[in-house]
Amino acid sequence: xxxxxxxxxxxxxxxxxxxxxxxxxxxxxxxxxxxxxxxxxxxxxxxxxxxxxxxxxxxxxxxxxxxxxxxxxxxxxxxxxxxxxxxxxxxxxxxxxxxxxxxxxxxxxxxxxxxxxxxxxxxxxxxxxxxxxxxxxxxxxxxxxxxxxxxxxxxxxxxxxxxxxxxxxxxxxxxxxxxxxxxxxxxxxxxxxxxxxxxxxxxxxxxxxxxxxxxxxxxxxxxxxxxxxxxxxxxxxxxxxxxxxxxxxxxxxxxxxxxxxxxxxxxxxxxxxxxxxxxxxxxxxx
Amino acid sequence: xxxxxxxxxxxxxxxxxxxxxxxxxxxxxxxxxxxxxxxxxxxxxxxxxxxxxxxxxxxxxxxxxxxxxxxxxxxxxxxxxxxxxxxxxxxxxxxxxxxxxxxxxxxxxxxxxxxxxxxxxxxxxxxxxxxxxxxxxxxxxxxxxxxxxxxxxxxxxxxxxxxxxxxxxxxxxxxxxxxxxxxxxxxxxxxxxxxxxxxxxxxxxxxxxxxxxxxxxxxxxxxxxxxxxxxxxxxxxxxxxxxxxxxxxxxxxxxxxxxxxxxxxxxxxxxxxxxxxxxxxxxxxxxxxxxxxxxxxxxxxxxxx
Numbered sequence: 001x002x003x004x005x006x007x008x009x010x011x012x013x014x015x016x017x018x019x020x021x022x023x024x025x026x027x028x029x030x031x032x033x034x035x036x037x038x039x040x041x042x043x044x045x046x047x048x049x050x051x052x053x054x055x056x057x058x059x060x061x062x063x064x065x066x067x068x069x070x071x072x073x074x075x076x077x078x079x080x081x082x083x084x085x086x087x088x089x090x091x092x093x094x095x096x097x098x099x100x101x102x103x104x105x106x107x108x109x110x111x112x113x114x115x116x117x118x119x120x121x122x123x124x125x126x127x128x129x130x131x132x133x134x135x136x137x138x139x140x141x142x143x144x145x146x147x148x149x150x151x152x153x154x155x156x157x158x159x160x161x162x163x164x165x166x167x168x169x170x171x172x173x174x175x176x177x178x179x180x181x182x183x184x185x186x187x188x189x190x191x192x193x194x195x196x197x198x199x200x201x202x203x204x205x206x207x208x209x210x211x212x213x214x215x216x217x218x219x220x221x222x223x224x225x226x227x228x229x230x231x232x233x234x235x236x237x238x239x240x241x242x243x244x245x246x247x248x249x250x251x252x253x254x255x256x257x258x259x260x261x262x263x264x265x266x267x268x269x270x271x272x273x274x275x276x277x278x279x280x281x282x283x284x285x286x
Numbered sequence: 287x288x289x290x291x292x293x294x295x296x297x298x299x300x301x302x303x304x305x306x307x308x309x310x311x312x313x314x315x316x317x318x319x320x321x322x323x324x325x326x327x328x329x330x331x332x333x334x335x336x337x338x339x340x341x342x343x344x345x346x347x348x349x350x351x352x353x354x355x356x357x358x359x360x361x362x363x364x365x366x367x368x369x370x371x372x373x374x375x376x377x378x379x380x381x382x383x384x385x386x387x388x389x390x391x392x393x394x395x396x397x398x399x400x401x402x403x404x405x406x407x408x409x410x411x412x413x414x415x416x417x418x419x420x421x422x423x424x425x426x427x428x429x430x431x432x433x434x435x436x437x438x439x440x441x442x443x444x445x446x447x448x449x450x451x452x453x454x455x456x457x458x459x460x461x462x463x464x465x466x467x468x469x470x471x472x473x474x475x476x477x478x479x480x481x482x483x484x485x486x487x488x489x490x491x492x493x494x495x496x497x498x499x500x501x502x503x504x505x506x507x508x509x510x511x512x513x514x515x516x517x518x519x520x521x522x523x524x525x526x527x528x529x530x531x532x533x534x535x536x537x538x539x540x541x542x543x544x545x546x547x548x549x550x551x552x553x554x555x556x557x558x559x560x561x562x563x564x565x566x567x568x569x570x571x572x573x574x575x576x577x578x579x580x581x582x583x584x585x586x587x588x589x590x591x
Contacts (some may be wrong), residue, residue, distance in 0.1 A: 043514065159550065185459050187499065187579055189524035194579065258503045258511050260580045264460070273459040 003041035007050040013057060017165055020052045021142045026162025028052050032074050033108035035101065038118045039204055054165065065089050068137070069171040077114075077124075090171045092131055092200055095182035096123040102190045112166040115148070118158045120255070121192035121218035123184070124169075125152060129223040130198040130215030132171055135160075145170065152222035178202050178211070180278040184218070185268055187207035187259070188261040193218045194260045195268035198279040201236065209236040209281075214244065214273060219252050219265050226251070228275075241277035245270050287314065288404020289321045290356075292336045293347040298549060299481040300343050304351045304477060307543075312356035312362070312396065313379035331423060334440065343441040348477060349542040350424040357420040361572075368411040369394060416484050428540055443538040446472040449483040449555040458585030462498065462564065469552045470532040475544035482548055483531060489551020490529050495521045497560040501576050545589040 007140040009028075011017040021028055027049040031037055054060060055074055063080075069089045071080065076099050080086055080093065087094035092150040093111075100123050114124040115135060128148040135151045137144050137160060148169075151159050160166070171188075184196035195218045202211035210233075212253055214226040228247040234240050254265035305319035327337060335342040335350075360380055366384035367374040371391045377384055385393035396523050400418050402409065407416030432438040469486055476482050499519040503512045512518040523530040529552075537544025552559075561573045568585055 039516070185461070185579065188519055188522060190522070191519070258505070259519075259578075261584070263585050265582045265585075267583065268459065 001042050001044060004044055004047045005274075006041075006048055007225050008053065008275055009050055010053045010056060014054075014060065014165075014167060017052050017054050017057065018138050018140045018163065020050070021165060022163045024048075024050045030054055030116065032110045032113040032164045033076060034113075036113065036119070052165070062192060065173075068173055069184035070168045071111055071171065072146050073110065073112040073166050075111055077101070077109050077111060077240070078103075079108070080111060085192050088155040089174050090127075090131070091174055091178075092127050092180040092182060092198055095122075095180055096127040096198060097205040098197070099123050099182070099184055099186075105190075114170055115151075115169060116158065116160065116166050118152055118222065119124075119192060120155055120221050121194070122168070122197065123182075123193070123196060123198075123217065124196050126196055126215050126217035126223045127182070128169055128171070129225055131200060132213065132225075133172060134170040135166055135183070136168040136170055137161075137164040139164040143167065148223075149225060155221045164243045168193075171240075175202065179202075179282065180279045181276040183272055183276050183279075187271060195219055195265055195272055197269070197272045197276040199276045201277070201280040203281060205233055207237070209240065212244075214277065216248065216252065216269055216273070219254050219269055221255065224252060236275075236281040236283065238278045238281070238283040241281055241283060243273045244277055248273055287312065287319050289319060289351065290330060291321060291323050291347060291351070291578055292333055293323070293338065293343045294336050295323055295324050295338060296345065296514045298338060298343065298485070299478065300347070301479065303343070303348060303477050304527075307348060307351050308355045311352065312359050312407045313384075314382055314396065315566050317380070324473075326454075331421070332421065334429070337521060338549070339442040341445070342550050343469070343550075344543070344545040344547035345538075345541060346424055346426060348545055352542050353424065354420045354422040356419075357422070358418055360377075361403075361414060361418055361420075362396060363368075363465055364411055365399055365402060365415055365546050387572040392585065408575075409472075412472050424541075428539055443474070443546045446476065447548075447552060449552050449559040451556075451559040453560065453567060455564065455567050455582060455586065456585070457516060457586035460579040460581070460586065462560070462577055462582060464527040464560075465529070467527055467559075468530045469555070470534060471548055471551075472534045472546070472550035473537050474536060474538045474546035476533065476535060477545050482533075484549035485548060487529060487550075489553035490556050491526060492522050492553040493528075493556025494525065494560075495574060496556040498525075498576050498578065501578070528557055 009020050029048040029051055031053040032053045032055055060072045060076040062072040063083055063086050077097050081097050109122050123165045133148050134145045135148055153159055179201050181199045184193035186193045198215040200213045204210050211226045214228055216224045228244055231244055249266050249270035254262040256262040289308055293300050301321040304321045305316040310317045335346050356382045362384050364374050366377045370386055372386055376386050378387055382396055383393045384399055400442040403418045426442045428442050447472045450468040452465045454465055505511050538546050557575055564577055565571050565573045
């Protein structure tokens with residue numbers, strides 16, 4: 001199948017890009033790597049009047065590492081994986097990105113594109129939500145930032161306004177002592193996850209849990225960050241991992257579709273979260 | 287040398303094997319053989335072997351190719367025997383020549399020999415017709431006409447396959463790991479080992495897809511929900527386990543090459559072998575394919591939730 005006719009625009013600056021988005025009044029799609037949008041256009045699931053191709057805007061793939069880490073809109077998954085300082089600064093991303101698609105698709109797919117696409121199973125949105133990162137949105141009206149946990153609204157639905165584009169993702173800088181783990185279950189290598197789990201955990205020298213974020217992808221219509229505050233102050237071991245995982249599994253409201261039943265997704269949350277938490281705690285799996 | 291086939295291949299290696307058979311028979315190399323497989327029913331024979339089914343190429347067409355090559359070879363040897371004034375039995379085809387083994391000075395290139403039939407047909411031996419061209423239409427005694435109920439056995443002969451699957455199932459995730467997969471074939475004479483192996487691996491991949499992934503799913507309203515390759519999942523390279531291949535070779539007596547054919551490889555067996563392995567592992571016989579993660583998990587955990 002071929003896409004319906006569309007106008008193709010290739011702005012040289014973000015200002016030009018957002019001016020085009022305003023001009024088309026929500027009937028334009030931003031094109032970066034095109035790994036999801038390309039297929040959607042071909043299958044005519046997306047029929048925009050125009051594509052605004054931001055891929056060649058100079059500097060938009062920049063990585064800035066300060067008190068926080070900022071990854072530009074056109075940074076590809078492959079470049080991110082090659083960026084040693086970025087991978088040190090956001091260790092969860094280093095664990096999550098190898099699960100994204102395939103070696104070949106990562107050469108074009110972008111971090112921000114995955115966040116904009118907002119597939120509930122996607123790894124990058126899950127990592128960003130788990131770490132409580134932010135999305136930087138640009139429009140002709142200005143620039144604003146939004147918490148990732150608020151940005152994702154529903155299946156492939158975000159809080160982005162039609163005249164906005166994602167200019168960058170903002171990742172909290174790595175706090176020494178925080179440990180991360182990531183794992184997922186997919187039908188085939190490189191498929192979107194049926195369930196994905198991401199963990200950032202702070203465990204003190206005495207083995208006591210001081211901070212925890214458990215993110216669950218593919219379970220509900222958007223990435224979920226489990227409420228785990230009640231477990232802070234407890235001994236971070238495999239028993240605690242299993243208890244947190246069972247609690248999270250009981251609280252989710254899983255999707256139910258032809259790929260997986262709600263019961264299966266709930267069971268995967270319990271199994272996978274227990275493994276990933278135990279790994280982050282540095283404990284043997286119970 | 288040009289070979290025209292009516293077997294209409296679409297990737298099964300007919301050109302490779304036909305070139306190999308003709309080259310071996312005529313003492314040439316496969317590079318010397320141009321195999322034409324484009325078929326136009328106005329200009330070539332159109333037989334029951336036209337169309338790739340019932341392993342026609344290995345079981346029937348390869349024997350027709352061999353017979354045609356032998357007849358062409360006999361003619362070349364007869365012409366060379368006449369030239370060298372030796373009995374035809376003394377002439378062999380080797381290294382691109384027709385030569386007398388006992389006397390190295392008596393050798394002529396196959397190309398020059400064939401040219402005589404073109405430039406000077408009148409100078410050919412009396413028993414030899416002009417041109418070096420043979421058409422063989424092979425008829426097999428095991429092929430009968432359709433019976434009163436219009437049924438017909440269209441296969442000349444049958445290969446045999448035995449597959450063995452050893453799997454491990456993780457009941458927590460429903461993941462099936464293929465620990466070992468062995469596929470043993472009796473294809474009769476193996477015409478080309480690389481093509482046979484390739485067909486076995488390719489056939490297995492199709493069988494693996496049917497066993498674990500591929501499914502036509504409709505929702506409750508009747509909408510087809512696996513209508514693209516994003517939902518209708520086919521195996522990709524990382525899903526392929528190692529397949530250990532073995533052969534027992536019993537040449538068939540019904541044709542000249544002894545080949546039984548082996549198209550489809552393990553495509554039919556892999557779903558049955560993997561379903562049987564799952565039935566054995568789970569202690570139940572109601573196994574439906576494909577054995578997707580969700581389905582296997584449900585089989586392992588039914589009644590527990």
